[in-house]
Amino acid sequence: MPVGLSEPEALLPIAGVRWGIAAAGIKYADRNDLALMEIAPGAATAAVYTRNAFCAAPVTLARQHGEAAATRYLLINSGNANAGTGEPGMMAALDSCAALADVVGCKTEEVLPFSTGVIGELMSVEKIRNALPQAYADLSAGNWLKAARAIMTTDILAKGVSRQIEIGGKTATISGIAKGSGMIRPDMATMLAYVATDADVEPALLQRLLQQAVDYSFNSITVDGDTSTNDACVLVASGQAGIAFASEADAGYGEFAAAVIEVLQFLAQAIIRDGEGATKFITIDVSGGSSKAECRQVAYTVAHSPLVKTALFASDPNWGRILAAVGRAGVEGLGVDKVSIHLGDVRIVCDGGRDASYTEAAGQAVMDEEEITIRIDLGRGSARAQIWTTDLSYDYVKINAEYRS
Amino acid sequence: MPVGLSEPEALLPIAGVRWGIAAAGIKYADRNDLALMEIAPGAATAAVYTRNAFCAAPVTLARQHGEAAATRYLLINSGNANAGTGEPGMMAALDSCAALADVVGCKTEEVLPFSTGVIGELMSVEKIRNALPQAYADLSAGNWLKAARAIMTTDILAKGVSRQIEIGGKTATISGIAKGSGMIRPDMATMLAYVATDADVEPALLQRLLQQAVDYSFNSITVDGDTSTNDACVLVASGQAGIAFASEADAGYGEFAAAVIEVLQFLAQAIIRDGEGATKFITIDVSGGSSKAECRQVAYTVAHSPLVKTALFASDPNWGRILAAVGRAGVEGLGVDKVSIHLGDVRIVCDGGRDASYTEAAGQAVMDEEEITIRIDLGRGSARAQIWTTDLSYDYVKINAEYRS
Numbered sequence: 001m002p003v004g005l006s007e008p009e010a011l012l013p014i015a016g017v018r019w020g021i022a023a024a025g026i027k028y029a030d031r032n033d034l035a036l037m038e039i040a041p042g043a044a045t046a047a048v049y050t051r052n053a054f055c056a057a058p059v060t061l062a063r064q065h066g067e068a069a070a071t072r073y074l075l076i077n078s079g080n081a082n083a084g085t086g087e088p089g090m091m092a093a094l095d096s097c098a099a100l101a102d103v104v105g106c107k108t109e110e111v112l113p114f115s116t117g118v119i120g121e122l123m124s125v126e127k128i129r130n131a132l133p134q135a136y137a138d139l140s141a142g143n144w145l146k147a148a149r150a151i152m153t154t155d156i157l158a159k160g161v162s163r164q165i166e167i168g169g170k171t172a173t174i175s176g177i178a179k180g181s182g183m184i185r186p187d188m189a190t191m192l193a194y195v196a197t198d199a200d201v202e203p204a205l206l207q208r209l210l211q212q213a214v215d216y217s218f219n220s221i222t223v224d225g226d227t228s229t230n231d232a233c234v235l236v237a238s239g240q241a242g243i244a245f246a247s248e249a250d251a252g253y254g255e256f257a258a259a260v261i262e263v264l265q266f267l268a269q270a271i272i273r274d275g276e277g278a279t280k281f282i283t284i285d286v287s288g289g290s291s292k293a294e295c296r297q298v299a300y301t302v303a304h305s306p307l308v309k310t311a312l313f314a315s316d317p318n319w320g321r322i323l324a325a326v327g328r329a330g331v332e333g334l335g336v337d338k339v340s341i342h343l344g345d346v347r348i349v350c351d352g353g354r355d356a357s358y359t360e361a362a363g364q365a366v367m368d369e370e371e372i373t374i375r376i377d378l379g380r381g382s383a384r385a386q387i388w389t390t391d392l393s394y395d396y397v398k399i400n401a402e403y404r405s
Numbered sequence: 406m407p408v409g410l411s412e413p414e415a416l417l418p419i420a421g422v423r424w425g426i427a428a429a430g431i432k433y434a435d436r437n438d439l440a441l442m443e444i445a446p447g448a449a450t451a452a453v454y455t456r457n458a459f460c461a462a463p464v465t466l467a468r469q470h471g472e473a474a475a476t477r478y479l480l481i482n483s484g485n486a487n488a489g490t491g492e493p494g495m496m497a498a499l500d501s502c503a504a505l506a507d508v509v510g511c512k513t514e515e516v517l518p519f520s521t522g523v524i525g526e527l528m529s530v531e532k533i534r535n536a537l538p539q540a541y542a543d544l545s546a547g548n549w550l551k552a553a554r555a556i557m558t559t560d561i562l563a564k565g566v567s568r569q570i571e572i573g574g575k576t577a578t579i580s581g582i583a584k585g586s587g588m589i590r591p592d593m594a595t596m597l598a599y600v601a602t603d604a605d606v607e608p609a610l611l612q613r614l615l616q617q618a619v620d621y622s623f624n625s626i627t628v629d630g631d632t633s634t635n636d637a638c639v640l641v642a643s644g645q646a647g648i649a650f651a652s653e654a655d656a657g658y659g660e661f662a663a664a665v666i667e668v669l670q671f672l673a674q675a676i677i678r679d680g681e682g683a684t685k686f687i688t689i690d691v692s693g694g695s696s697k698a699e700c701r702q703v704a705y706t707v708a709h710s711p712l713v714k715t716a717l718f719a720s721d722p723n724w725g726r727i728l729a730a731v732g733r734a735g736v737e738g739l740g741v742d743k744v745s746i747h748l749g750d751v752r753i754v755c756d757g758g759r760d761a762s763y764t765e766a767a768g769q770a771v772m773d774e775e776e777i778t779i780r781i782d783l784g785r786g787s788a789r790a791q792i793w794t795t796d797l798s799y800d801y802v803k804i805n806a807e808y809r810s
Contacts, residue, residue, distance in 0.1 A: 323525065
């Protein structure tokens with residue numbers, strides 16, 4: 001079961017944004033699997049996508065459409081990723097956008113398509129086309145949670161959060177949803193995340209803000225190291241709150257940006273808390289590096305080590321595995337006698353070996369918790385990075401061995 | 406159970422090399438855990454060690470001793486890795502060598518120490534010292550298989566092989582043993598491997614041969630991506646067969662080198678066949694790369710993907726996961742429409758998508774096998790690399806979640 005996560009109670013509507021949901025029967029029976037976001041004219045939309053070379057057809061098309069026109073609709077389906085599908089997959093993505101454009105009366109390039117689910121199977125445009133009228137009729141500002149549920153695949157819980165911030169006597173609202181549980185090591189954005197605000201943000205600034213927020217959220221999590229073919233994160237600024245930002249220097253922008261980052265971080269951590277088979281929520285905090293990149297490299301090496309992950313699952317303070325992972329992370333000229341490692345507040349390693357004061361009982365007490373922080377100080381600089389990950393359980397194997405059956 | 410591997414039936418003695426075995430009670434009760442290799446004067450010894458920055462105390466000491474003197478004894482224990490043990494660990498390794506030097510009457514630096522087992526716990530020199538007389542009294546040319554069993558940790562089967570080759574009417578014999586099952590992604594050599602021949606090989610040539618053989622064997626396997634702190638591989642040439650090699654150009658050297666590589670490859674593959682929880686033996690063959698390094702990078706990315714590994718465990722031809730792993734392997738400028746992927750002889754991907762002639766039944770037939778080859782052609786050059794790995798099963802998690810309990 002998810003670690004320290006529950007269903008969102010309520011998500012705040014964003015003026016200028018409506019969601020319409022439908023059941024298209026793409027893979028799952030008896031559940032919604034199609035979500036349509038309508039964006040009012042005049043809004044700005046920023047997006048980041050997976051860096052996987054085999055990016056899915058909808059990712060390629062969404063990139064093209066985003067550059068060609070202002071975005072009016074996001075069309076999202078779960079159950080089929082439309083990835084590894086070659087030219088027929090591109091046609092399916094394009095035909096889906098065209099079908100929606102017909103229904104709503106916009107241009108095809110004003111639609112961004114998104115897909116998540118099984119890779120390598122052709123997606124039925126027919127099923128999507130048939131469900132579009134239902135989704136269109138359903139458009140409502142209050143459908144955020146319903147949308148969060150429609151885009152789930154192996155997720156156990158829907159993921160969403162809202163924040164409000166007062167700026168100059170006015171209120172800006174930010175709401176976001178995300179899905180993702182496995183094949184999670186976003187290298188640009190996580191599986192799928194949609195965030196909107198009613199603030200007015202100049203498009204280039206919005207893109208910079210999204211990139212920054214993604215770096216501190218979706219690009220700092222990993223379940224299994226598998227960067228997906230379909231990762232995407234979209235940030236919409238509808239501009240209907242009467243608050244406008246044209247540059248980083250504008251009054252209130254710092255607070256606003258912090259709130260956006262907070263929303264993305266919440267969603268990214270929610271994906272980890274609901275990671276496939278997760279029984280632990282792990283923070284890996286690497287400091288004392290000569291660069292942030294080096295800190296991230298160490299953090300990811302520890303986070304991806306199956307031996308560290310299985311020890312975390314077993315609540316076993318087998319810190320030697322952490323030490324071995326740090327040692328193989330490829331940090332040039334690492335002085336092992338400068339490295340220290342803490343489990344929670346318990347120092348386990350210093351001077352290249354076990355801390356003399358360390359006791360197994362102290363390590364065990366930390367490992368018994370559901371939420372664990374591993375702190376690693378490389379002792380060679382002032383850079384720092386933090387990432388979040390899960391343990392590796394029987395259920396991870398079960399979920400992924402049985403996914404298609 | 407190990408995949409396509411059985412206990413070695415007999416291992417051929419090597420003139421000039423004897424093994425002595427004892428039960429020191431380091432961690433395991435009622436089994437041998439100490440192995441002593443005696444090397445006759447005049448032999449050449451080459452060794453390669455882990456590149457893990459946190460290398461174990463015995464690795465540091467073995468490197469120093471190997472440079473300081475001709476090696477006369479290898480002292481190997483299982484049950485405790487003497488890694489992450491700082492200065493006390495160095496003292497323990499040194500004291501063990503000194504204790505053996507006392508018993509056999511050699512210099513301390515003529516002894517190379519090796520340890521494998523739990524990381525981060527201090528090793529008892531007392532237990533080793535007490536068992537040395539028993540090991541010394543046991544020295545015999547016929548003890549290769551007994552040694553293979555004594556160095557095991559989570560291995561299910563002992564691993565060893567012998568080869569003979571005729572050169573100029575004389576016979577050179579090569580015997581080797583290895584241990585290893587988890588924390589396997591050697592970045593120099595695997596956990597522990599000991600190979601000896603009765604040929605006479607000039608020391609610098611012997612070291613080059615070992616490096617070459619390791620590249621094609623222990624540096625081409627992975628179970629879990631975790632490079633150990635204790636990896637070591639030793640190659641001894643006793644020179645007692647009347648066959649001598651001073652350079653690569655010598656008559657018969659090519660055949661001899663091929664036989665040595667074959668022995669190391671057998672041992673490396675045996676480690677994979679006995680990989681923790683392994684139910685499949687997987688060959689990943691990447692061709693068409695612009696460099697060997699790039700081919701290895703792709704092969705290891707596929708081999709380390711938990712999603713690919715769980716699909717292999719489930720015998721699920723979920724090739725989309727292979728494609729996603731290739732796509733995120735970080736190959737600069739990869740043309741995805743040039744990539745093809747075969748499962749065994751079945752082509753599943755070409756032109757960036759599923760081969761039109763591919764059927765799930767054909768993929769399933771390959772996946773149902775115990776031994777599976779995944780062939781990936783990057784379509785951008787003529788370099789090639791091959792590595793071997795396992796699937797990821799419930800038992801892998803079980804073994805590693807319960808290792809210390």
